[in-house]
Amino acid sequence: MRILITGGDGFCGWPTALYLSRRGHDIAVLDSGIRREWDRELGSDSLVPIASLDERTETWKTYAGGSFVAYHVDMRDYDGLARTVGEFGPDAIVHFAEQRSAPYSMIDRDHAVFTQTNNVVGTLNLLYVMKEIAPDCHLIKLGTMGEYGTPNIDIEEGYITISYKGRVDTLPYPKQPPSMYHLSKVHDSHNIMFACRTWRLRATDLNQGVVYGVQTEETRLDPRLANRMDYDQVFGTALNRFCVQAAASHPLTVYGAGGQTRGFINIQDTVRCIEIAALHPAEPGEFRVFNQFTEEFSVHDLAARVQAVAATMDIRAELRHVPNPRVESEQHYYHAAHTRLLELGLTPHLLRDATIREIIEMAQEHQTRIRLHTIMPTVTWA
Amino acid sequence: MRILITGGDGFCGWPTALYLSRRGHDIAVLDSGIRREWDRELGSDSLVPIASLDERTETWKTYAGGSFVAYHVDMRDYDGLARTVGEFGPDAIVHFAEQRSAPYSMIDRDHAVFTQTNNVVGTLNLLYVMKEIAPDCHLIKLGTMGEYGTPNIDIEEGYITISYKGRVDTLPYPKQPPSMYHLSKVHDSHNIMFACRTWRLRATDLNQGVVYGVQTEETRLDPRLANRMDYDQVFGTALNRFCVQAAASHPLTVYGAGGQTRGFINIQDTVRCIEIAALHPAEPGEFRVFNQFTEEFSVHDLAARVQAVAATMDIRAELRHVPNPRVESEQHYYHAAHTRLLELGLTPHLLRDATIREIIEMAQEHQTRIRLHTIMPTVTWA
Numbered sequence: 001m002r003i004l005i006t007g008g009d010g011f012c013g014w015p016t017a018l019y020l021s022r023r024g025h026d027i028a029v030l031d032s033g034i035r036r037e038w039d040r041e042l043g044s045d046s047l048v049p050i051a052s053l054d055e056r057t058e059t060w061k062t063y064a065g066g067s068f069v070a071y072h073v074d075m076r077d078y079d080g081l082a083r084t085v086g087e088f089g090p091d092a093i094v095h096f097a098e099q100r101s102a103p104y105s106m107i108d109r110d111h112a113v114f115t116q117t118n119n120v121v122g123t124l125n126l127l128y129v130m131k132e133i134a135p136d137c138h139l140i141k142l143g144t145m146g147e148y149g150t151p152n153i154d155i156e157e158g159y160i161t162i163s164y165k166g167r168v169d170t171l172p173y174p175k176q177p178p179s180m181y182h183l184s185k186v187h188d189s190h191n192i193m194f195a196c197r198t199w200r201l202r203a204t205d206l207n208q209g210v211v212y213g214v215q216t217e218e219t220r221l222d223p224r225l226a227n228r229m230d231y232d233q234v235f236g237t238a239l240n241r242f243c244v245q246a247a248a249s250h251p252l253t254v255y256g257a258g259g260q261t262r263g264f265i266n267i268q269d270t271v272r273c274i275e276i277a278a279l280h281p282a283e284p285g286e287f288r289v290f291n292q293f294t295e296e297f298s299v300h301d302l303a304a305r306v307q308a309v310a311a312t313m314d315i316r317a318e319l320r321h322v323p324n325p326r327v328e329s330e331q332h333y334y335h336a337a338h339t340r341l342l343e344l345g346l347t348p349h350l351l352r353d354a355t356i357r358e359i360i361e362m363a364q365e366h367q368t369r370i371r372l373h374t375i376m377p378t379v380t381w382a
Numbered sequence: 383m384r385i386l387i388t389g390g391d392g393f394c395g396w397p398t399a400l401y402l403s404r405r406g407h408d409i410a411v412l413d414s415g416i417r418r419e420w421d422r423e424l425g426s427d428s429l430v431p432i433a434s435l436d437e438r439t440e441t442w443k444t445y446a447g448g449s450f451v452a453y454h455v456d457m458r459d460y461d462g463l464a465r466t467v468g469e470f471g472p473d474a475i476v477h478f479a480e481q482r483s484a485p486y487s488m489i490d491r492d493h494a495v496f497t498q499t500n501n502v503v504g505t506l507n508l509l510y511v512m513k514e515i516a517p518d519c520h521l522i523k524l525g526t527m528g529e530y531g532t533p534n535i536d537i538e539e540g541y542i543t544i545s546y547k548g549r550v551d552t553l554p555y556p557k558q559p560p561s562m563y564h565l566s567k568v569h570d571s572h573n574i575m576f577a578c579r580t581w582r583l584r585a586t587d588l589n590q591g592v593v594y595g596v597q598t599e600e601t602r603l604d605p606r607l608a609n610r611m612d613y614d615q616v617f618g619t620a621l622n623r624f625c626v627q628a629a630a631s632h633p634l635t636v637y638g639a640g641g642q643t644r645g646f647i648n649i650q651d652t653v654r655c656i657e658i659a660a661l662h663p664a665e666p667g668e669f670r671v672f673n674q675f676t677e678e679f680s681v682h683d684l685a686a687r688v689q690a691v692a693a694t695m696d697i698r699a700e701l702r703h704v705p706n707p708r709v710e711s712e713q714h715y716y717h718a719a720h721t722r723l724l725e726l727g728l729t730p731h732l733l734r735d736a737t738i739r740e741i742i743e744m745a746q747e748h749q750t751r752i753r754l755h756t757i758m759p760t761v762t763w764a
Contacts, residue, residue, distance in 0.1 A: 078491065109460065109510040116506065117499055120569070124498065128491040153544060159554075162535060162544055167715070169534035174542075174553035175572065175661035181574055183576055187453040187502070190557065198709045200764050272529045331550070379582050 001278060002026045005092035006075060006126070007097030009053045010035050011228050012142070012211060012270055016094060017068075018218035018356040019029045019271035020278070020381055024065035028088040029057070030081075030097065032074035038104065044235065044374045046228035047244060047366050048214065059224040075122030080328040082129045085137075092278045093130070093312075097122055098184070103234045103325070103379040105181035107179065119184035120191065127195040139203040140274060141192060143185050145263045145293060145336065147207060148178030155336035158289020159206065170201070173289075175340040176327050179381070189289075196287035203286070205275045208270065209263030209293025212239035213355060214362060231364070232374035238299055239241035239264065239351075240359060242306040243374070247363030248370045252307060255377070256324030256372050258300025260333040263293030266349040291338040294348035309356040325377040383660060386470055388457060388508070389478030391435045392417050394524070394593060394652055397609050398476060399450075400600035401653035402660070406447035410470040411439070412463075414456035418698065426617065426745045426756045428610035429626060429748050430596065441606040457504030464511045467519075474520040474593065474660045475512070479504055480566070484528070485616045485707070485761040486695040487563035494562040501566035502573065509577040520663040521585040522656060523574060525567050527645045527675060527718065529589060531558030532711050537718035540587065540671020550585025555671075560710050561763070571671075578669035585668070586659045591645030591675025594621035595737060596744060598650055609649075609665065611744070614756035621646065621733075622741060623757070624685050628692040629745030630752045637759070638706030643716040645675030648731040658726045673720040676730035691738040707759040 007013040008029030010252040021027045056068040073080040088095045098119040105115035219227040231244035243313040390411030403409040439452040471721040471729040480501040487497035543552045601609040613626035664670040691697040
């Protein structure tokens with residue numbers, strides 16, 4: 001297949017591009033490079049040094065299973081996006097190219113407005129490009145499990161069948177997103193659903209859980225192919241951040257009581273889920289939603305697990321409950337369906353102690369690069 | 383009360399400003415004037431000649447019950463908006479200032495992106511202004527019944543209590559908006575709900591039906607106070623457009639089969655609903671939704687009713703089913719709750735033949751201004 005990966009220079013996009021390329025697909029990566037600018041803005045940096053997109057691309061070409069090309073384009077630039085799609089002619093477009101940090105979106109008004117306009121306009125542009133020049137192309141869009149919030153009933157995959165006052169309908173699952181970022185994803189979902197219904201486009205919305213792990217078989221082939229690793233308060237996510245904290249002898253920072261339960265997924269499964277979605281496209285007019293995670297953990301339990309693995313490595317990791325910078329429930333019901341990707345063939349990598357150990361070891365290897373002052377939360381929802 | 387009305391130069395905003403002013407409230411109107419620019423862009427114009435905002439404001443001052451002032455500010459200009467709110471110090475902000483036409487949003491990509499960014503960013507700016515300098519102010523936001531789409535179960539007011547797999551929760555009502563414009567309102571609703579939950583702001587979302595009628599007691603006081611009247615394919619809405627078509631001996635254009643059923647409201651009730659919401663504010667942290675309409679009609683039945691009234695005026699109005707430019711169901715279940723405003727004291731003006739006759743007469747009075755070429759639908763959803 002010919003697959004365009006937008007945001008292909010990022011944490012999920014880059015390993016996905018390499019995985020699909022090695023599996024023989026023709027790959028184009030599109031990226032504006034803005035993720036690297038946010039690091040400069042925030043004074044943060046990937047723990048693992050990463051090569052430029054052009055150097056990565058050149059390095060990869062010797063391993064690629066099909067053609068492999070990179071486009072430096074911003075999704076907000078409709079003409080650039082249309083040119084890229086027209087030139088490459090993808091069968092599927094995997095759309096990662098969004099601002100993906102909840103804390104970044106909550107820094108202030110400017111960052112909230114930027115996040116929503118960047119994400120919504122980028123996706124609108126893509127929908128119009130597809131409508132105009134690639135109506136049969138399959139859109140694979142990265143959403144987030146966070147769109148659902150924490151309802152007191154089971155979370156289903158995108159839709160829920162409601163029996164109400166003697167009548168029945170299957171409707172979009174109600175969303176209660178907990179940040180300006182998560183809101184932008186809900187806006188996207190509504191826009192894409194409309195485009196499928198109205199223009200008969202085909203789309204799969206992947207509501208992904210929190211991704212952990214860093215490298216994949218492909219990114220390990222050469223240091224210039226290494227994937228980025230975020231551990232700062234803005235872009236770092238729960239498990240990876242705890243591992244870096246352990247390696248740095250920094251307390252593991254659990255926000256509030258830590259009862260917040262979320263879905264998690266290994267990055268090795270992320271890349272496989274994308275291929276599964278691509279190989280089994282949605283039908284014309286179909287807006288399909290898969291919940292893309294493999295296990296549920298509470299934040300406290302994850303931290304305790306990292307603490308236990310660290311102990312076997314002679315690291316005494318302290319578990320510290322810090323005031324929750326977010327407005328969210330710290331004890332709540334959580335039960336979310338995630339069967340559709342399994343039905344299509346996903347065999348999950350469940351979280352093993354060896355995985356945690358490996359992430360801690362990677363952090364130890366790059367210990368001198370850890371910027372301790374970027375770890376503690378300063379961005380609050382207040 | 384001190385009430386700021388954004389979009390106060392528009393079809394709903396202007397009569398609301400006058401009504402509330404006459405009832406003794408201190409009123410500030412904020413408007414960028416952009417609605418009048420869209421007329422120039424589209425080659426359309428209000429059937430009823432309207433004075434400039436400054437002339438309207440000057441004229442009104444002799445009738446005003448409290449202070450009355452106009453600000454020329456665009457909601458996308460955060461600093462201008464913050465200055466206005468800071469200077470005026472409102473108890474309530476009635477937010478009409480959005481691009482409100484579904485066809486306008488569907489003209490092309492530029493108009494879709496404009497509609498969503500204009501509406502979403504304007505509302506985000508307002509939420510941040512309230513958070514920063516007016517946290518106790520009550521936001522009264524104009525939404526639309528169109529947000530709900532046409533589900534096969536009863537439509538409730540903003541929320542629905544769902545019993546599911548042995549558990550129960552009250553969740554935001556699922557939305558299926560039918561245009562880029564309606565989508566922008568759904569995005570707003572999610573953003574406002576988040577702001578109420580997270581920042582303890584107070585808001586009422588008024589999901590308004592299709593508004594008919596033109597003048598109110600106040601706008602009739604002086605020709606310089608007259609309200610605008612839209613009948614073109616882009617900004618004209620069902621009943622008003624049919625009345626102008628009858629007056630112009632133009633066929634009444636029913637889109638498709640005409641079975642599309644919607645909620646309708648007389649503009650005299652719109653202005654009263656706004657005051658009712660203002661006098662009974664939401665609680666801090668509350669995001670409250672009222673469905674603001676009084677009757678349901680199918681488009682075909684409305685056209686037939688206009689045809690019948692026209693016949694009593696010796697006008698032979700032809701009813702013409704034109705290909706539906708929109709992608710929507712033309713036969714569907716529709717039953718929507720609208721009790722909350724009634725409970726707070728609204729006594730509806732239900733649609734009478736006399737009202738239809740009055741609108742037709744107004745159209746006859748300005749018959750020479752009717753631009754026939756702006757009536758037939760050319761903007762399609764395809």
